Amino acid sequence: MRIDVVSIFPAFFDALEVSLLGKARGAGILDVRVHDLRSWAHDRHRTVDDTPYGGGAGMVMKPEPWGEALDSIVADAGDDPAAQHPVIIFPSPAGEVFTQATARELAEERHLVFGCGRYEGIDERVFSYAATIGRVRLVSLGDYVLNGGEVASMAMIEAIGRLVPGVVGNPASLVEESHEDGLLEYPSYTKPASWREREVPPILLSGNHGAIATWRREQQIERTRDRRPDLLAE
Ligand code: ADE
Secondary structure, three states, X not given: OEXXXXXXXXXXXXXXXXXXXXXXXXXXXXXXXXXXXXXXXXXXXXXXXXXXXXXXXXXEEOHHHHHHHHHHHHHOXXXXXXXXXXXXXXXXXXXXXXXXXXXXXXXXXXXXXXXXXXXXXXXXXXXXXHHHHOEEEEEEOOOOOOOOHHHHHHHHHHHHHOOOOOOOOOOHHHHOOOOOOOOOOOOOOOOOOEEOOEEOOHHHHOOOHHHHHHHHHXXXXXXXXHHOHHHXXX
């Protein structure tokens, strides 16, 4: 999978060099390219923002650097037709909410582009232009406001990237996780069996795999009812 990221703070994405995603990049499973939006701004100060038409607080990101950035990334996608009409994701608190289902869907794609806005947002015309060269999705991490799209993009890249075959060494570990079956994950324990007067539930030491599976399922349902009743309603 190819992932292009456009940001005025490319250093946010340095962390993609470490851990499982870093390994996957090294192995050629994930081809991640981070671009500085300012390289497509041509005035002396490499300006990427301006005051909003109609007045109001804050600054808006100018359309021209975004247009050039997206054109250049799409033109550079090579001969792969699937990479030539990428999904272009703009993280935004005004977007659809990102879930595990979104991650699963996007993990099937060949080419994702993340456009990280800052300030009060990106000139609205950029989204309709982007829709002529890719499939645009405005996506929110949740109902709170971040300073820009960088941290949201990082979270999404990790959630999507780990579902790409070969990124996580043991694919079985992807199955028994929170949200994969609509429930929260069951509790996990390791040695020692007794620690600071706290015991591992005896069922887990019983060797009875059927009873353990039943207990884990019950724990999942109980936890979900306590912590996230909204998920059970769905
Ligand atoms: N940018 C600012 N806030 C955001 C959020 N909650 N999700 C995605 N992108 C954002």
